[in-house]
Amino acid sequence: MNWLDRVPFPYLRNFEAAGRTGSFAEAAEELHLSPSAVSHSVRRLEEVIGLRLFHRSARDVELSPEGAVLLEYIQRAMEEMRRGFSILGNDEATPLRLHTAPSFATQWLLPRLSRFVKAYPNIDLRFSASADYGRFENGELDLDIVYGEPKPSPYETVPLVVEGLAPLCSAELAQTIEKPDDLLKHTLIQCDAQRFQWKGWFELNGLTPPVRYGLRFDRSAMAIAAAADGLGVVLESTLLAEREIKSGALVRPLTHVTRELQYIGHYLMYPKRLHYHYAFETFKNWLLSELGLETTEAPAPSSLTRR
Template sequence: MNTFRKVPLPFVRIFEAAGRSLSFAAAAQELNLTPSAVSHSIRKLEEMIAVKLFQRSTREVRLTREGMQLLEHVQRGIDEMQRGFAIVTNEARSPLRLHSAPSFATQWLLPRLASFVREYPDIDLQVSASTEYARFDDDFDLDIVYGDPRSSPHESIPLAVEGLAPLCSPELARQIRSPQDLYRLPLIQCAVQRFQWKGWFEANELAAPAHYGLRFDRSSMAIAAAVDGLGVVLESTLMAERELAAGKLVRPLSGTREVKYIGHYLAYPRRQHHHEGFETFRGWLLGQLGLADGPQPQ
């Protein structure tokens, strides 16, 4: 028999309050119980699952390692139940939770979100950005990841084929007539990019320079540095689309070979039921990238 099915739900609620406050007295006050009732319930829960959840002393209670693990999962479950009740009772509109690689969010997504908000005002969108992978079990509905997604049971859709090319300010471009001119100019690299300047020089049958001017850990920072005239950046023309369209960046060596690759993927869990705005956002995103009838999930 599943262990959880044996545990009375009031015990779970008491454990969460006690674990969160690290105080049986505070949990008792919150739940309108006596401290002895809280202590008794915790002890019964530990006996049922045969796991010690708290270290007790005369002055304090502390969660054991197992207790901390259980508390994390219980709190996730409570959050999901609260979301469910809010949805079915129309208490509050549940947001569609999107996670994205930081530079994709800054450089490509944010400039286009106004059109999504105008077209779909009934969908609340919550956007977070970090280099970590999304955890679909508790935090997010979709994830835009940079690079090949790690092996997982989730669906993944390759997004646009991106081309890496030398980009710089119009002023700096006046000094560039051939690839050899790059050897005497500061070169900007994004340290987390899959392909670096070395790969671009090799693709164009040139020797890679011995050193570079600046390195950043975000494409958005590398692009901003190039806009400010600090050097020539090797960057995705998709990520720098806005700066290229505005004339803040130009491509001085248009006749050279681009390094092409799929830079980003859309990942999401295989579920029978998704957020009500899931299909709408997914379709909008692929449509913006010209992939409305494009790649199928992998």
């Protein structure tokens, strides 16, 4: 059955506002309607589709599991409509809104960003970073670069480059490290947010891991900076520490006598859409190219795609 033939659009709009705000009164104020009108349209929507979308009490309303699923899809559809109208009627470029894991942003992305800005000066980039996943539901985000394999979701998920975890330290400390046991003479720096820790590296190399560690951080960027300052040896991603390795601030002792842990640390996520705007395609392809991954050619900007 095609529910769209039976459901008036105002019912969907009113339901979306009520589900997003969690209040018929707030939705009514936003839509310039009365609370009873919003409540009535939601009730009629429930009758048409034969499902309860809200749990109601005397003081508030709460989405049912079915309502939460429907809300996500309606919000995605409304965002697509907003984008379509923006493309057809707005001469201003649509900004690219990117959320990313903090250490990936500071250690890998920002040092390369000047190349993107120079190549595409007309693309408006807007960044945010946090350890939490970005939220696509409200239509205020285009791409998310996350650390760790994401949970199953309705979004596209692209695994990025394989990263290697290796001991890294200052050149001065490296002169005192000739064999794996020499690591135990130094402070071992650990990032608690790292998927694999020192314990896994020692076990991979057939060694007994130490009982305690000298320094622990909750961000890779801080752990890398501590090692570059000579505070100890860090087990970190050579991808995230690439700038420090190239500059000589960090070196890799034991390269030829030990194995490094390898895994996919970061993933690219974005909503599934039939069409993506020019800035989205351009940045995505640039990102994959910088990581040495296969890309598809970005569309040339035109009156319809340059946004």
